[in-house]
Amino acid sequence: MKIATWNVNSLKVRLPHVLDWLAANQPDALCLQELKMEDKAFPLAELQAAGYHAVYNGQKTYNGVAILSRAAPTEVLRDIPGFSDEQKRIIAATVDGVRVICGYFPNGQAVGSEKFAYKLRWLTALTEWLREEMRQHERLVLGGDFNVAPEDRDAHPDWKDEIHVSEPERAAFAALLGLGLVDTFRLFEQPERSYSWWDYRLFAFRRNFGLRIDHLLVSPALTAACRSCAVDKTPRSLERPSDHAPVVLELAL
Known part of the structure; x- marks a missing residue:
């Protein structure tokens, strides 16, 4: 089973890229973020x-998430239950017996800002909800743009901004792992300076000045089934690309 995540930064603009990528890679499920459409x-x-x-x-202009799947999805849920939020950042569905949760985590803007406080509140609500989801679904995958680079090796050494790498954000990521979730990318040997996002400015992709902020976490029951996890940088080199690249997980299911 192949599950992928990709922040497409406008599905309207990037639809040809998505269709081509689906045809070439044939994932069983693809989590999309930043649809930017109703x-x-x-x-x-x-x-x-x-x-x-x-x-x-979906949501006009901002945010928006989707799950594409070859098999018909069931048990569909939108938004974090009990968390009042106008921003469309979560969708979950069961695909071939695997609970797939797609999230577009808040950016946070700057450490100490109101948007940063919202990010931390959102992460706390997500973690509490996931605790219950994992009780109900033994086989679970959480994929998406987390807007958190969990370790120093997940950010270019010259990254100077606090956002995405701050202690509170990394602690929130660690809290997700504390539920028993596993960062599948780190189950496998990876090239140094492996990133999934590169700014459009200052030739960041060409210089590999990036962050690894797109993740696929799995529940303990799926860990032994993981066969590979990698960033597919190919779409980032296309004309008018998203600033993110897909991350792809292969499971022996």
Whole structure:
């Protein structure tokens, strides 16, 4: 089973890239973030023609998440239960017996800002909800743009901004691992300076000045089934790309 995550930074703009990537890689499930479109504008017909079901939770201009899957998704849930939030950042569905949760985590803007406080509140609510989800679903994958580089090796050595690498953010990521979730990327040997996001400015991709902020975490029951996890940098080199690259997990299921 192949599960991937990709912040596409506007599905309207990036739809041709997504369709081409689906055809070339044939994932069983793809988590998308930053759709930047309302549900009524979601390109369902195009994705169905490509052989994929889709469930989505969209929002005009900002945010928005979706799960594309070859098998019909069930038990669909949108947003974090009990957490009042106008921002569309979560969707969950069960695909072939695996609970797939797609999240677009808040950016946080700057340490100490109101948006940073919201990010930490959101992460706390997510963690508490996931605790219950993991009780109900033994096989679970949490994928998405976490906007957190969990270790120093996940950020370019010259990254000077506190956001994405601050102690509170990394502690919140560690709290997710404390639930029993496993960072699948680190189950395997990886090239040095492996990142999933590069700014559009200052030739960051060409210089590999990036961050690893897109992750696929799995529950303990899936850890032994993990066969590979890697960043696919190919779409980042295309014309008018997303600033993120897909991360792909392969499971022996």
